[in-house]
Amino acid sequence: NKRPAGLPPGPFSLPYIGNALQILKDTSKGAFKKYTEAYGGIMSFKSYGVWTVLVSDPALMRTGLADPVASGRTDLLLLRKRDSIIKGRECPALGIIGTSGDVWRQQRRFTLRTLRDLGFGRNTMEPIMQEELDELLQLFTRRQGEKVDVGLLFNRSIVNVIWAITIGKRYSYDDKKLEALVEKVNKMLLTFNPLHPALRFRWVKKLFPNLSIIRHTEGYMAEVLAFIEGEVEAYRQEMGDQVDTGCYIGAYLYELSLLKPGEEDDQTTLTVDHLKANILELFLAGSETTSSTLWWAVFFLASNPQAQQTMQEEMDRVVGRDNTPAQAHMDRLPYTMATICEVQRMGDLLPFAIPHKATEDVSLGGYRIPKGTTILFNLSHGLLDPKYWQEPTQFRPERFLTEEGKVFKPDHFMPFGSGKRVCLGESLARLEVFVFLASLMHRFSWRLADDNVTWETSTFLSQPPNFYV
């Protein structure tokens, strides 16, 4: 039960269970806040026998996140389950999010390069988004004046943008398949908690296979995966030997076709199994995050009419009433861009990113973190702590503007993480949030309905409250 030599200080911990009860009681976000107040910017705790270092000091976070040996991943059982379904047996980890070392580097590098070639986050993406936006605007126009639950409305458009990039097609907005897919991804991510013992330790799964968290999260994941596998196979059948590098799947299959026989090695090179895993990850990481950011944005702006009005006045001045906001306007809309930063700050979407693991001994903040230790980067601290922001619970886009009216993002603002594992979809997410939010605010004014706003507890991904506008 003794804290291993070299680890930073932290609370007394019980044998095996460690500090898990406190984390359960206060939620991880609450407990990490208390830990940071009590022990400072780097501390350690134990949970179910696993020692974890929590890094909250922004400068240490940047250093740690830039260090390759602090950039491994802990075993994410949900993804391991996915891998065994894809492979039909237990196998080394697939994909990007849950891998480390060469496999991760190879898959991440290829995916980033391909997505950039496809125009990820650049204005070539705009026509795709515009099509989705038109549908969304029509939907809101039809419902103008009604009480609307914004909830999952954005997800369909965002999922369609990812479809367009990965597989080169879109679903009709009313398609039941699309609706079901969106709901499953949403439910899966809301039940997912990488710190929950049932999603962390095989023995818990073995002893309690019927725990609802295991059944739900794994069940939804298996359904989404089945859908994606079906689409990948349909694409392969339809395309046969034709080369189509205009979408991610086509580019990946083309690259695969260039490999010499025997070169397709499960571990490090490109394989169809990695491809399926990567596509699932682009969906999981890219849909709920961006949709929830838009959902948060409507909540904050509907609750802050003054900010909404300032943003609309800026758009009327720069974009005009007869145009639609486009990427080309971004640089001339500082208040709008600052508003998006403020939404991301207060939304605090991924409070502790995705757990990292030390692949070798790591030196950080004067401590020596032993190989294999879990490292959590407390992004939340840099977004919400009063040490860095005046009245952090107030929605104030101006805090991201300099006196000259230029957008300024301080170093402790890291909603996408930083360093080696920084969000792979950052540029796409930025563009999507801008295009959708600016157009919605340009076209409509939003007011919170009188109904109660209700909050649900979330862990891994901060879910916006339930509300009507």
Ligand code: HEM
């Ligand atoms: C507003 C929206 C988004 C936010 C706030 C966000 C935030 C993050 C954060 C904090 C991480 C973890 C970094 C770490 O572990 O250190 C991450 C990882 C990741 N994100 Fe995003 N993300 C967003 C949208 C997207 C989109 C649109 C995609 C792709 C289509 C995407 C793909 C990924 C992937 C693949 C990873 C794992 C990277 C790796 O392990 O190397 N994300 N994101």
